[in-house]
Amino acid sequence: MPHGTSADAALRQQFLAQVQKLWPAIRGSLSEVRKPCIRPHCAACARGDKHPAFLLSFTENGRRRCMYVPAELVPRLQQGLQNGRQLEALLSQLGPRLLRHYRQARDSSHAP
Numbered sequence: 001m002p003h004g005t006s007a008d009a010a011l012r013q014q015f016l017a018q019v020q021k022l023w024p025a026i027r028g029s030l031s032e033v034r035k036p037c038i039r040p041h042c043a044a045c046a047r048g049d050k051h052p053a054f055l056l057s058f059t060e061n062g063r064r065r066c067m068y069v070p071a072e073l074v075p076r077l078q079q080g081l082q083n084g085r086q087l088e089a090l091l092s093q094l095g096p097r098l099l100r101h102y103r104q105a106r107d108s109s110h111a112p
């Protein structure tokens with residue numbers, strides 16, 4: 001068995017265990033907007049208060065898009081956004097960690 005393989009497998013297991021805990025994970029941003037409604041003589045709209053609404057902005061095929069989010073789903077999406085940021089941080093950390101492992105494995109196989 002070449003040196004470094006068990007370390008690689010351990011990193012893989014560690015990564016999969018962490019990813020498992022990060023569901024749901026999404027990427028984008030959630031914002032609150034105020035929209036007028038279509039009801040005639042609406043007191044809130046007449047006051048200029050309008051109605052709070054939530055928008056999820058995301059990128060699809062390089063284009064910025066957004067979708068309305070019902071208020072009761074906002075906490076779940078916020079959790080998804082937080083998990084998504086953790087997942088991205090995890091991937092960023094993995095680059096240097098993997099490279100160190102691969103270099104160590106290469107160096108030890110080249111050693112006399």
Ligand SMILES: [Zn+2]
Nearest residue numbers: 037042044045
């Ligand atoms: Zn209204």
